[in-house]
Amino acid sequence: METSTLKYRIALTKLKGIGPVLAKNLLAYFGDVVPIFEESMRLLSAVQGIGATLAKEIVEQRDKALLLAEKEIEFLQKRNVRPVFFTDKAYPYRLKECLDAPLMLYVRGNCDFNSGKFLAVVGTRKVSVYGKDLCQHLVQDLSTKHTDLTIVSGLAYGVDVCAHKAALKAQMPTIGVVAHGLDTIYPPAHYAVADKMLERGAVLSEYTSKTFPDAPNFVQRNRIIAGMCDAVVVVESAQKGGALITAEFANSYNRDVYTFPGRVGDVASQGCNNLIMYNKAALIQSAEDLERMMGWDVTKSAVAQQQTFRFEELSKEEQKVVVFLAKEREAHINVISNATGIPIAVISSLLIEMEFKDIVKCLPGSNYRLQK
DSSP: OHHHHHHHHHHHHHHHHHHHHHHHHHHHHHHHSGGTTTTTHHHHTTTTHHHHHHHHHHHHHHHHHHHHHHHHHHHHHHHHHHHTTTTTTSSSSHHHHHHHOEEEEEEEEOOTSSSSSSEEOOOOOOOOOHHHHHHOOOOOHHOOOOOOOEEEOOOOOTTHHHHHHHHHHHHEEEEEEOOSSSTTSSSSSGHHHHHHHHHSSSSSSSSHHHOOHHOOOOOOOOHHHHHTTSSEEEEEOSSSSSHHHHHHHHTTOOOOOEEOOOTOOGGGHHHHHHHHTTSEEOSSSSHHHHHHHHOOOOOHHHHHHHHHOOOGGHHEEEEHHHHHHHHSOOOOHHHHHHTTTOOOHHHHHHHHHHHTSEEEEEEEETTTEEOO
């Protein structure tokens, strides 16, 4: 990416009063990020949600925002941080479906956000021994069957870091979404864990350098955890807490939420029990429960799946889909479209037809796998 383009993209995130939704309105109206910093107040005010007052504020901020962006680019290059913009192919396609998805992600590490399955594992910072055991067994059991699974959490104390450590121990990729700039790690005690995560996963943030981990940032961070995953598992949570906020975001994004039940009266499980009671999460007791509810059945091989129908009787497009899904096990409709070269407008109706023929099965979040 050209440095000039990156400068304008970062600068857009530095405009006060312009959140992800309005920024996307501006991009849709002008077709590119550069005109936002060059066009007149009159044209800016014509954009949906902007108006005259906000247009004036944008114009007044533009020069300062561009200077801040230049400094940030220096930091990115020095610290080997990869910027991923909303329109980039590398941007997590699941997160892109969310209306309030951040414009820019800053990433350290090596991870493909659009390959395989993504599971968020979150919970209380004051995790009990029982909660740690649940978390470790869940991740370990999933690792034995799902080599394409990535564990996502918030790198915080308690359940979060337990999930990351369990993933590292099982040699699974794991991603930590943080609520501050990537010039630091919070809490500092997790520096070593974060460094190990870079080998097979990543640490990412929507915040530029020198952004402190203020309380509101953690709430915003939680929407990324929920949005970039197929499902969220709340291991243990009190009546209030960040994990419950993540679950709320997941519900609003039409993601599946699961939780482990706890003993009545146990403070550390009140939040989990409430999620179940108010039908905001499904009850699970093991990795097998999660696999069954998510349709992650691995009892049959991809070869056996292909034998449930006559491959040669399929159309060329259907054959492309079958071959791809036999290899990937499960994929989002956008990924299938990109991999097979079949336009999204065509693949949508094709997958519906294949579902009627019992060739594929539609899973939550517009994901598909071969029918068992």
